[in-house]
Amino acid sequence: MTGLRKKFWERFPLEDLTPDEWEALCDNCGRCCLRKLEDADTGEVEYTNVVCRLFDAENCTCGQYALRKQLVPDCVILTPENLERIAYWMPATCAYRLLHEGRPLFDWHPLVSGRPESVREAGISMHNRVVHEFEVEEEDLEHYIVQELH
Numbered sequence: 001m002t003g004l005r006k007k008f009w010e011r012f013p014l015e016d017l018t019p020d021e022w023e024a025l026c027d028n029c030g031r032c033c034l035r036k037l038e039d040a041d042t043g044e045v046e047y048t049n050v051v052c053r054l055f056d057a058e059n060c061t062c063g064q065y066a067l068r069k070q071l072v073p074d075c076v077i078l079t080p081e082n083l084e085r086i087a088y089w090m091p092a093t094c095a096y097r098l099l100h101e102g103r104p105l106f107d108w109h110p111l112v113s114g115r116p117e118s119v120r121e122a123g124i125s126m127h128n129r130v131v132h133e134f135e136v137e138e139e140d141l142e143h144y145i146v147q148e149l150h
Contacts, residue, residue: 030060030126
């Protein structure tokens with residue numbers, strides 16, 4: 001991606017990033033696209049290995065990124081304005097959450113490593129490790145909880 005300011009993630013607050021810089025924070029791990037179960041009493045979030053129907057498991061991206069909200073109305077489009085409210089729901093490895101919490105990016109993040117494949121090499125990527133939601137009944141989601149994602 002061109003037009004990014006040098007080490008922008010270390011130098012500027014999230015709300016001052018350009019749209020391209022905001023998008024560049026995504027490491028394409030796919031974890032945010034996993035179906036999650038939230039305990040109504042404790043607020044604890046459990047991750048499943050079940051992904052949104054639009055998820056491209058080979059590339060770990062949304063297959064219809066520009067249309068995702070129209071095709072999946074409950075898709076959450078992360079913005080600097082809603083990050084405070086939903087950061088707890090984002091994966092602990094997520095660049096948006098890390099920076100929001102004042103923590104640095106991991107060494108495997110493509111912005112740090114300079115290599116997109118470092119996400120897969122670090123075992124963070126959900127590349128071909130998922131089941132699409134249309135293959136799982138809603139009431140069976142608890143059987144797909146993945147402990148190692150916590």
